[in-house]
Amino acid sequence: MSDSIVRRTPWPDSTSRPVVTPLQPSVVYASEDPDGLDRQYAEGSGYTYAREGHPNATVLAQKIDRLEGAAGGVIAGSGMGAIGSVFLGLLQAGDHVVGGDQLYGRSLRMMTEDLPRLGIATTLADPTDATRIEAALRPETKMILVEVVSNPTIRIADMAGIAQLARDRGILLVVDNTFTTPRGYRPFEHGADIVVHSVTKLLAGHSDATLGYAVARDPALTEGIRTANVTWGATPSPFDCWLAERGLQSFELRYDRAEATATKLAQALAGMPGVTRVLHPGRPDHPDHNRAQAVLGDRPGNMLSFEVAGGRAAANALTRAAPDIAFAPTLGDVGTTLSHPASSSHRGLTPEGRAALGISEGFFRVSVGLEDPDMLIGEFAAAVSRAQCA
16 A cells, blocks of 8 residues: 555646646656657657756746747746856857956856856957947957846947847847846847846846746757756756746736836935936936937836945945845845945956946945835935935
8 A cells, every 4th residue: 555655646637727837846757658758859849857848947938938029948047047058058169259348247257257268268348339349359259248238337238239240240149138128128129149038037026036048039049058058957946937937927017117116216316415326227317328218218127226425334324224125136026126236246346347337335236126116215315314424
């Protein structure tokens, strides 16, 4: 009797179907016979081993595919896993990559330290000026990686110029669409060859799932990304995929609400004594405002940055005075989060390197969430006032 307990029980049949996507944590899938397994691999049908794919990743990928106007997207274990799979799947020793000089900190590290160890040369250039990107190109350049809106300086890339440049030279253009999301910008409609996301952020939206996504316009390139993802083990958790798919149900509502609040908060911060600058794409004083209107239209997004006078002492005072605003190096949560690039994402750069990007000790990035705008503005006003006292 007890021996039979270890036998797997078949999933119950039902004439009805679940409304919520089932969670399938199985690592392995049984096939009927060797011929059947051969057919699965040959046809790319069904599941065999979860590192190579599982139902929850498929469901999530298909939904993000629809948002991006793509097909066959690959879900990775993190946003960096997605970027790494693009590099490892499509580049080889002797190739050259140009990246925006204001990428996410770990992307910068991968560009400047990790790819060169593999024999892949890299150059960083200002993405707000396509002529700077052009000047960085070499005969062996295979790829350009940019963020539409830079992290954390909120600069707007010259997407039209860069896309034309990549098209004319036959270079793959990879766009990290994490900040903008498909709600604000659809890269394939503007000349991108590959789109990547940190699904962890706005798409999943609840700071409880760590995932990435990558897809190429050309299915053959997507297959190369998928192969690298499987080989290097950037495996997504079924549970995280299930959580992210659940979060995706409210994505558009969350994005619209947070975006509207961000516009109000940026305006309020600009009028607060002690705030030396505010960076938000919707503001007329943004250094790339005209380009932001051309690239983003009326979708400035939920991200902004600001700077206070007083250096690290003021920064410490500000964060301590806002205990209900999570001081955390993340973005895209339902709650507003505040991050300090000098001590988190860009801590690996020298002070001179950070200064060149406009990141001081008083510089903060804000990911605006779903709080009441007036309440949020009041909390920031109190925090900025405390920073002035410091």
